[in-house]
Every structure is written in structure tokens, then in C-alpha cells.
Amino acid sequence: MIHRRSLLRTAVTALVICIVLAAIYALWMRYQVEPLTRDGKVRADLVPVAADVSGLVTEVRIRDDEVVRKGQILLVIDRPRYQLALDQADANLATQRVSLAQAAREDRRNRSMTELLAAEVIEQGRARVDALRTGLDQAIAARNLARLNLDRTYVRAPVDGTVSNMTLQPGVYLNAGKPAVALVYGQSLRVEGYFEETKLPAIHLGDPASVYLMGVADEITGHVESIAAGVEDRERAGGEAQLANVNPSFTWVRLAQRIPVRIKIDKVPSNVRLIPGQTATVIVHARAVDVPVRRSLPW
Amino acid sequence: MIEELHLFGIYMPAALVWAVVAGTLAYCLRNLLQRLPFSQLLWHPGVLELALFATLWWALTFLADNFLSRALVS
Numbered sequence: 001m002i003h004r005r006s007l008l009r010t011a012v013t014a015l016v017i018c019i020v021l022a023a024i025y026a027l028w029m030r031y032q033v034e035p036l037t038r039d040g041k042v043r044a045d046l047v048p049v050a051a052d053v054s055g056l057v058t059e060v061r062i063r064d065d066e067v068v069r070k071g072q073i074l075l076v077i078d079r080p081r082y083q084l085a086l087d088q089a090d091a092n093l094a095t096q097r098v099s100l101a102q103a104a105r106e107d108r109r110n111r112s113m114t115e116l117l118a119a120e121v122i123e124q125g126r127a128r129v130d131a132l133r134t135g136l137d138q139a140i141a142a143r144n145l146a147r148l149n150l151d152r153t154y155v156r157a158p159v160d161g162t163v164s165n166m167t168l169q170p171g172v173y174l175n176a177g178k179p180a181v182a183l184v185y186g187q188s189l190r191v192e193g194y195f196e197e198t199k200l201p202a203i204h205l206g207d208p209a210s211v212y213l214m215g216v217a218d219e220i221t222g223h224v225e226s227i228a229a230g231v232e233d234r235e236r237a238g239g240e241a242q243l244a245n246v247n248p249s250f251t252w253v254r255l256a257q258r259i260p261v262r263i264k265i266d267k268v269p270s271n272v273r274l275i276p277g278q279t280a281t282v283i284v285h286a287r288a289v290d291v292p293v294r295r296s297l298p299w
Numbered sequence: 300m301i302e303e304l305h306l307f308g309i310y311m312p313a314a315l316v317w318a319v320v321a322g323t324l325a326y327c328l329r330n331l332l333q334r335l336p337f338s339q340l341l342w343h344p345g346v347l348e349l350a351l352f353a354t355l356w357w358a359l360t361f362l363a364d365n366f367l368s369r370a371l372v373s
Contacts, residue, residue, distance in 0.1 A: 023353035
């Protein structure tokens with residue numbers, strides 16, 4: 001009797017332990033294995049717009065957070081100065097033309113009087129015409145450059161986008177090449193999920209994905225567009241043409257690194273606004289055609 | 300799937316919240332559980348409580364993932 005009772009106790013205990021293990025397994029699958037992350041961000045490419053010519057900003061035609069089209073004029077830089085430069089180049093060109101015409105006439109006359117003039121003089125006249133002709137080409141190039149500079153005093157939007165964080169006011173002196181306005185390139189808007197490297201085997205290109213912005217219950221749908229080609233090796237220093245400098249300490253407790261996975265947005269609910277920098281939860285759904293990768297235990 | 304819960308301005312991982320709820324529930328139910336004749340058949344009553352906690356945690360997670368509206372918690 002006691003023997004039977006002890007057997008029953010063992011069986012029941014084993015059953016309950018099996019239930020514990022099954023629940024732990026299910027929880028592990030749900031929280032540690034399935035490819036989802038709370039560490040996602042809405043991102044977009046930033047296009048810094050710089051002036052191509054230096055000068056005072058005379059006019060600002062945009063305001064902060066304004067949506068601009070490609071080619072739209074954003075700023076105007078000191079047009080009078082570049083107009084004067086163009087006038088000067090035009091005048092130089094005219095002077096060169098006059099000099100060349102005079103030299104050509106002299107050359108033609110000299111060559112018609114070869115018996116009166118020394119060959120040296122005739123050659124000198126011809127050389128002068130050639131030199132003035134190249135001078136004329138230079139003057140034309142200088143005039144075209146002045147015209148280009150004048151055109152570039154209109155700083156235009158290189159892409160469709162939204163002006164962001166703009167504080168520029170007329171009167172500021174801009175140096176050529178220094179970014180003056182930042183445009184958020186709207187078409188590059190996407191979500192990047194930073195997935196633990198342990199979850200990457202479950203993510204395949206083209207897998208459908210759900211994105212939830214922080215505080216927004218509506219689902220944004222998308223798909224996996226690409227997975228980052230590499231991340232920085234934090235244990236190693238030393239750049240190109242230097243020897244490898246590998247950190248000699250290897251930590252006992254390690255965390256899985258994060259790999260950016262780019263989610264292309266397919267459909268955004270009409271009332272949801274995506275702002276680069278927003279936090280998002282990204283869930284990747286498996287497809288039937290995905291070839292599974294064998295993952296390490298406990299899988 | 301519900302991955303985080305919004306509690307008074309703080310976003311917490313759902314796993315933590317469900318574990319706390321499951322732990323509290325298991326604590327409240329343990330007296331009831333010990334009164335069952337069933338618990339005499341175990342080596343240790345703690346095993347049953349552990350099973351109760353793990354099952355509740357998983358059940359809460361499953362129910363929340365499938366039936367809880369995201370609008371309530373995010």
C-alpha cells in the first residue's frame with residue numbers, strides 16, 4: 001500500500017514538474033526566441049543643404065517645419081555682389097573682343113605687306129592674335145563662371161523634404177560648403193529595428209513586419225527590406241594600416257549585440273504621423289517559405 | 300503581440316508586469332491550493348505553487364497577446 005502511494009506521489013510530482021517545464025518553455029519561446037524588439041526607431045535620411053557661394057543671406061524663403069519640393073528656392077545669397085561680378089566679367093569679355101579684333105586687323109594688314117615688313121614682325125602679330133584668342137576663351141569661361149555663381153545664389157532644395165530645426169535668419173554670413181539648412185528626406189522614411197543577434201536567424205528578407213509606435217495602438221505594416229551588412233567590433237581598435245588591438249579582457253556575462261534591420265513601410269494608418277527618432281516596437285512574422293536556420297538550444 | 304505596457308507614463312516590458320501579476324495571483328491562491336487533497340500527493344507543496352505561477356504567467360501572456368486590445372495598454 002505504502003509502495004503504491006509512493007509511486008503515485010512520484011508520478012504526480014513528475015507530471016507537475018513537466019507542467020512547470022512546459023510553461024517555462026512556452027514563455028522562453030515567446031519572450032526570447034520570437035523575432036520582436038522594443039528597440040526600434042523611425043529613421044529618415046537627413047540632407048544638409050549648403051550654399052555653393054559665400055555671402056550674406058539676404059532672403060530666407062522658408063520657415064521651420066515647412067514641406068519643400070525639389071528645386072524650390074530656400075535661401076537667396078547676396079545677389080547684387082554676384083550680379084556685379086557678372087557685369088565685370090561681361091566687360092572683361094568685351095575688352096578682350098575689342099583687343100582681338102584690333103590685333104586681327106593688324107595681322108591681316110601685316111601679311112598683305114610681306115615685302116615691306118620683317119618676317120619677325122609678322123610672326124609677332126600672329127602670336128598676338130593667338131594669345132588674344134585664348135584670352136578671349138578665358139574671358140568667356142570667367143563670364144560663364146560668374147553667371148553660374150549668380151545662379152547659385154539661389155540655394156535650392158536638392159530633394160523633396162521637410163525643413164527641420166531651422167534657425168537661419170537674413171543677415172547671417174554663410175561660407176560656401178557650410179550646411180545651413182537640414183532637410184528630412186521624406187521618401188527615405190523607414191523603421192529600423194535593433195534586433196539581438198540571437199534573433200537574426202528567424203528574420204528573412206521580405207518577411208512581413210508589424211510596427212507599433214510608442215503610444216499608438218494602430219498597426220503600421222511593412223516588410224524586412226534589408227539587414228545591416230556589419231556592425232562595429234567593439235573589442236577591437238586600430239584602423240587601417242595599423243596593427244590589430246584586441247581587448248584582452250573577455251567578459252563572463254555578455255549581452256547579445258544589436259543588429260539594425262531595416263523595415264520598409266508599406267501602409268501607415270491615415271491619422272498616424274511618422275517622425276524620425278520616434279521609438280517603435282517591431283514584430284517580424286515568419287512566412288511559410290522561409291528556410292529555417294537551426295538555432296542553438298534552448299530553441 | 301503586446302511587448303510593453305504603459306503604466307503612468309512608464310513603459311514596462313510586458314513580461315515583467317505579467318510575472319508580477321501571476322506571482323500575486325499565485326500567492327493568493329496558494330492557501331486554496333494547499334487545502335486540496337491533491338497536494339498530499341506531492342513531494343513538496345512548493346512544486347505545485349511553482350507550476351501555478353509558471354502556468355499563470357504563460358496564460359496571462361497568451362491571453363494578453365491574443366485578446367487584450369493594444370489601445371488599452373499602449
